[in-house]
Amino acid sequence: MxxxxxxxxxxxxxxxxxxxxxxxxxxxxxxxxxxxFAFVDSLAVKSVVLLGIPDIIARHGPKATLSLSQIAAELPTQKPDVNCLFRILRFLVAKNFFRAETSERENEVRYGLTPASKWMLKDGASLSMSAMLLMQDDVRSVAPLHHLNECILEGGVAFEKAHGLQSWDYAVAHPQYSDLFNQAMACNANIVMKAILSKYEGFQGLNSLVDVGGGIGATVGEIVKAHPTINGINYDLPHVIATAPHFTGVKHVGGDMFKEVPSADAVFMKWVLHDWGDEDCVKILKQCRKAIPETGKVIIVDPVLNAAEKTAMDPSLGLVFDLIMLAFSSGGKERSEEEWKNLLKEGGFPRFNVIAIPALQSVIEAFPY
Known part of the structure; x- marks a missing residue:
């Protein structure tokens, strides 16, 4: 031709x-x-987080800038590939992950932190997203997303297609991955609890609070620390409670939330219901309804898609997490405000409020009257 x-x-x-x-x-x-090429952004950030480059810069001060040679000198090797480092930093400056300043006196580029890279510190940062990034970008976490097309055609769970096990069973069988996951959840808990405790006033006036699915109790421990008049109950599966440390004002109770929830003025659930399908959520909510008085409430912390109460977060992030739930769980999903309304009503909570906080999640207060 x-x-x-x-x-x-x-x-x-x-x-x-x-x-x-x-x-x-x-x-x-x-x-x-x-x-x-969207994947390049995230994996380029992963490379510098693994090397601790945001931490290297941060050790010199929040406004510090370092030259290429200064950053290279602090890397854990005697012979770094400086050209490779330069090209990755140049890319991340273009993506606003780092900032660059040109020193006229020294005729060189110096690199500093931006608001985004300040969230990616590893060493001792109380608020950091580095553990979440490293878990989500791990090859084992990315693998299920390669099977979404198969899920459309034949159903099933992408994680099982990729690894032959459900995500929880895989974590038990692979302690290193389980540790990655737990660190990611811990970093998210730190971020969300700071947002909740700074903006949400609904803990005031409570005498007792049960955290359903509370893990080892750190979350309810933080709530009780901020509100000492509350008697906290940390409720999770017995094998989880067995590893729980002491927190002042917190009682650890083992059990099954599908069968029973300890009685309290209010029930707290953070990143729990989004793990489950509607039918299972209704079962959990009905147990929560039995656990509280007529004047009680359930406090849910989960993303709300298309929420009337807007936050500074990109609303599409909720949809991103919905695909993560689709890939990782059998039935888990993020819900719109209308979906929450229907779910809560069926579970015994006809009235609810959505309260925006400076985090990906929102606070949902649900009332039995």
Missing amino acids: KVGNMNAAAANSPCTSLFESEEEEQAGQAEAWKYT
Whole structure:
């Protein structure tokens, strides 16, 4: 075929005919390239987090800038590939993960932290997302996402297709991955609890609070520490409670939330219901309803898609987490405000409020009257 004929064929192809203008075609191609290489952003950040580069800069002060050679000198090797380091830093400056300043006196580029990279410290930072990044970008976490197309065609859970086990069973069988997961959940708990305790006033006036699915009790321990008049109950499976340390004002209780929930003025559940399908959530909520008085409430901390109460977070993040739940769990999902309304009503809570906090999640107060 002649070149001219090839060009004519391309011009008349179904793909080309979809575009209404050359401008639309070019803009679409630019967006398509972004989707094609979106993974590079996250994995480039992972590389510098693993090397502790945000920490290296932070050790010199929050506004410090370091030259390429200064950063290279603090890496855990005697012969770093400085050109490789430069190219990754250059990319992350373009993505606003780092900032760059040119020193006229020294005629060199110096690198500093941005608000995003300040969230990726590893060494002793009380608020950090580095553990979440490292868990989500681990090859074992990414693998299930490669099976979403199969889930559309034949159903099933992507995590099981990738690893042959449900996510919880896989974590038990692979302690290293379990540790990654637990660190990620801990870092998220720190972030969310700071947001809750700074903005949510619904703990005031409570005499008792049970944290359902509370793990080892750190969350309810923080609530009781901020509100010492509350008697805290940490409720989880017996094998989890067996490892729980002492927290002042907190009693540890083992059990099954599908069968019973300890009595209290209020029930607290953080990142619990999004792990379960609607039918299971209704079962849990009905047990919570039995546990509280008529004047009680359930305090749920989960994302709310399309919430009327807006936060500073990109609303599409909730949809990202919904796909993570789709890939990792059998039935877990993020819910819209309307879906929460229907779920809570069926579980015995006809009235609820959604309260925005400075986090990915919202606080949902549900009342039995």
